[in-house]
Amino acid sequence: MSTPEPEPEDRRRSIGARRSxxxxxxxxMAAEAIVTEAGIAGFSIEAVAKRARAxxxxxxxxxxxxxxxxxxxYHRQKPANVHSDTGSVEEDxxxxxxxxxxHWGDSGAGQIFRYVIAEAQRDxxxxxxLAEYARERRKQTGTIFARGVERGELADDIDVGLAADMVAxxxxxxxxxxxxxxxxxxxxxxxxxxxxxxxxxxx
Amino acid sequence: MSTPEPEPEDRRRSIGARRSxxxxxxxxMAAEAIVTEAGIAGFSIEAVAKRARAxxxxxxxxxxxxxxxxxxxYHRQKPANVHSDTGSVEEDxxxxxxxxxxHWGDSGAGQIFRYVIAEAQRDxxxxxxLAEYARERRKQTGTIFARGVERGELADDIDVGLAADMVAxxxxxxxxxxxxxxxxxxxxxxxxxxxxxxxxxxx
Numbered sequence: 051m052s053t054p055e056p057e058p059e060d061r062r063r064s065i066g067a068r069r070s071x072x073x074x075x076x077x078x079m080a081a082e083a084i085v086t087e088a089g090i091a092g093f094s095i096e097a098v099a100k101r102a103r104a105x106x107x108x109x110x111x112x113x114x115x116x117x118x119x120x121x122x123x124y125h126r127q128k129p130a131n132v133h134s135d136t137g138s139v140e141e142d143x144x145x146x147x148x149x150x151x152x153h154w155g156d157s158g159a160g161q162i163f164r165y166v167i168a169e170a171q172r173d174x175x176x177x178x179x180l181a182e183y184a185r186e187r188r189k190q191t192g193t194i195f196a197r198g199v200e201r202g203e204l205a206d207d208i209d210v211g212l213a214a215d216m217v218a219x220x221x222x223x224x225x226x227x228x229x230x231x232x233x234x235x236x237x238x239x240x241x242x243x244x245x246x247x248x249x250x251x252x253x
Numbered sequence: 254m255s256t257p258e259p260e261p262e263d264r265r266r267s268i269g270a271r272r273s274x275x276x277x278x279x280x281x282m283a284a285e286a287i288v289t290e291a292g293i294a295g296f297s298i299e300a301v302a303k304r305a306r307a308x309x310x311x312x313x314x315x316x317x318x319x320x321x322x323x324x325x326x327y328h329r330q331k332p333a334n335v336h337s338d339t340g341s342v343e344e345d346x347x348x349x350x351x352x353x354x355x356h357w358g359d360s361g362a363g364q365i366f367r368y369v370i371a372e373a374q375r376d377x378x379x380x381x382x383l384a385e386y387a388r389e390r391r392k393q394t395g396t397i398f399a400r401g402v403e404r405g406e407l408a409d410d411i412d413v414g415l416a417a418d419m420v421a422x423x424x425x426x427x428x429x430x431x432x433x434x435x436x437x438x439x440x441x442x443x444x445x446x447x448x449x450x451x452x453x454x455x456x
Contacts, residue, residue, distance in 0.1 A: 167371070168370070168375060212439075212446055215423060216419055216422070216423050219423035222425065226370055226425070227387050236415075243411060244419070
């Protein structure tokens with residue numbers, strides 16, 4: 051179908067222009083293929099437009115800049131299995147940490163994300179794209195802690211957003227200083243140290 | 254005196270060439286003045302050499318790249334009062350978090366550090382300089398936790414380096430997403446959530 055549809059419940063709802071799902075998919079696939087084949091150095095809105103047979107203005111209508119498009123590609127490549135609901139905050143965190151470090155290390159995803167963070171330090175539109183992305187990731191990671199509070203596993207006075215920030219901060223800093231953690235015992239220790247402080251008294 | 258002296262116990266001991274303390278001081282003062290007056294955009298080894306009346310090769314002998322020199326300037330500008338030994342890990346952390354966010358927010362230091370992190374994502378020599386710096390900061394922050402273990406305030410099975418990584422990760426990510434935390438109550442909550450997980454049983 052080519053009729054523009056209402057935006058799905060996704061992270062770009064705030065952008066006014068309605069999208070054609072086919073064009074969007076074509077642009078994202080083209081962007082993904084270019085990153086995979088040519089790396090970030092070969093990535094440009096121009097190259098994506100050419101490959102997707104879309105106009106540059108169309109791309110810019112939906113993605114205000116290269117960084118926003120890269121972040122979408124990055125997000126789509128993230129394996130779904132980094133998020134799980136095991137019934138234990140420590141286990142959920144362990145799954146998340148293990149999955150994200152593996153994904154960053156084994157694919158080009160870590161390089162993409164490093165690039166995005168670097169861009170955001172000198173370009174205000176890139177900074178806005180990263181800030182929005184970080185905000186949504188914080189909500190997602192926060193659900194791990196919120197479920198723990200709900201279950202009575204975590205103290206009910208913890209700040210779920212802060213807990214999520216600590217997780218994000220830890221993994222970002224490791225990525226940015228090239229110290230991805232892959233050792234299962236160390237990852238367990240990280241998850242444990244992060245959770246213990248949040249535990250309900252007596253648990 | 255112009256006789257080269259043995260390197261002081263500082264963080265550049267590993268660099269082979271011996272320094273003349275006067276030249277070193279002149280270079281650092283020039284670098285600091287340039288950053289203050291012209292910002293990072295106006296900062297270059299060439300500009301520093303000119304202002305310090307030093308040769309570029311002299312600067313490069315001691316600082317392998319612009320990032321290493323910027324990091325030294327950054328480090329020297331850090332107020333000493335971010336580190337304290339109050340007898341309580343939570344208080345020490347609160348002092349540190351409050352001090353570092355204030356310093357980043359009130360001076361140009363936050364911008365310098367953001368720039369350094371960004372540079373490190375695309376330049377291997379900048380990455381090496383940042384990695385070395387982060388390693389030393391980790392040791393310094395780790396002492397807060399090590400003292401807590403020593404006092405019996407923290408559990409003796411905690412990983413002091415990991416705890417320091419979590420602190421660094423948290424502040425870095427806040428800086429990189431322009432969310433410096435200045436609210437005393439929120440800072441207290443951060444310090445508390447970081448420490449509680451590490452507390453010795455029964456404390």
